Amino acid sequence: MLYGGLPAWKNAGYKTSSKDTGQIASVVKVLEGVVNSEEFIKAATSRNSNTILLDVRSYEEFEQGIIPGAITIPADEVGNRIVEIPPGKQIYIYCKSGVRxxxxxxxxxxxxxxxxxxxxxxxxxxxxxxxxxxxxxxx
Incomplete structure (x- = not known):
């Protein structure tokens, strides 16, 4: 953000151009594997036997609360505990921010x-x- 706009830019001695620079486009890329909020909420509240909620937060975060029915395995343990996740189900993974x-x-x-x-x-x-x-x- 530029405070003061174009006049502040010019007053600071920065260069400007009157040439046509074309259009600037922004493309929003949907990340692979991402579930939208509505689908997640439906899965989390419907208690469907064909879906699994996998909570990969830490043990300390589990103590703060767990969505009912979720399987809780910290992200750094999932590789060693993968057998605890029933096969053949739709798995929805979540944590506090999406990174894990x-x-x-x-x-x-x-x-x-x-x-x-x-x-x-x-x-x-x-x-x-x-x-x-x-x-x-x-x-």
Whole structure:
């Protein structure tokens, strides 16, 4: 952000151009494997036997609250505990910010395990209720 706009830019002695620079386009890239908030909420609240919620936060974060029915395995233990995750189900991976969830998603993809991950901030209360917020890595 430039405070003072173009006049401040010029007053600071920076160069300007009157040439046509064309158009600047922005492309939003949807990250592979990302589940949107609505689909995640539906999976988390429907208690469907064909879906698994995989919480990959830390043990300390689990103490703050867990979404009911979720399997809790810290991200750094998933590789050694992968047998605890029932096969043949739709897996939704989440953590506090989406970073660890994405790491586990990549591990699953390498192992041929279909899954999706939530690339958003998740705030979970002691009673299991949760709120999904935005983060800077959004889809």
């Amino acid at each position: 969830a994405e790491m586990v998603y990549v591990l699953f993809k390498e192992k041929g395990i279909p899954s999706k991950y939530l690339n958003k901030n998740v705030f979970i209360e002691k009673d299991g209720s949760f709120f999904i917020g935005e983060n800077t890595r959004n889809q």
